[in-house]
Amino acid sequence: MEPRKLPQNVPAEELINLLPHKGKMFLLDHLTQHDTVARTLESESLVTKNHIFYDEALDGIPSHVAFELIAQSISALSGVTGCERGEPAKPGFLLSLQNYQAHAESFKVGTSVHCVIKKIDELENMMTYSGVAYSSEDPEKPVVETVITVMETTDLRVLGEN
Numbered sequence: 001m002e003p004r005k006l007p008q009n010v011p012a013e014e015l016i017n018l019l020p021h022k023g024k025m026f027l028l029d030h031l032t033q034h035d036t037v038a039r040t041l042e043s044e045s046l047v048t049k050n051h052i053f054y055d056e057a058l059d060g061i062p063s064h065v066a067f068e069l070i071a072q073s074i075s076a077l078s079g080v081t082g083c084e085r086g087e088p089a090k091p092g093f094l095l096s097l098q099n100y101q102a103h104a105e106s107f108k109v110g111t112s113v114h115c116v117i118k119k120i121d122e123l124e125n126m127m128t129y130s131g132v133a134y135s136s137e138d139p140e141k142p143v144v145e146t147v148i149t150v151m152e153t154t155d156l157r158v159l160g161e162n
Contacts, residue, residue: 018079039119
C-alpha cells in the first residue's frame, strides 16, 4: 500500500474505505479536519429520518448516539493515519468511557453533529481521547462530552491470550 496524503475534507465515499463500519452502521458523512501528528480529527454527520438511530418521538437521534459518532471519529483517525503511512488501519477496541456528560436529549432532524476528538494520553498501543459533539443548532455549546480509551493492535490473536 502506497502512502497517500488525504485532503482535510474527506467525503463519505472515500472515508468508508478507512473504517471497518459498513452499511447503516457507517455514520460519518465527512471529515472536516485531521492531524495525524497531533492526533486530532473533526467529523460531521447529518441527522435524517433514515438514520439507523432515528427516534420518531424525538424527531431526531438520542444524544447518546454521539458516543458512537465520537468512537467512529477515533476509528477514522486510525484509518487516515494508516493511509498516510501506507499501512492498513489498525483494528481498535474500546477499553473505557469516562466522564460522559450529555447536555441535551437529542439531535434534531436536519441538524448536523460535529464531533471533535483529540488525543490526551498514550501508553504503548492504548490511547485516550477527549471527544465532544456539537449540534449545528448551537455550534458553540457542547451537547456531549466524554473521554474514551481505545487499544489498537495489528494482531487480533492477542485478544485470545491469557
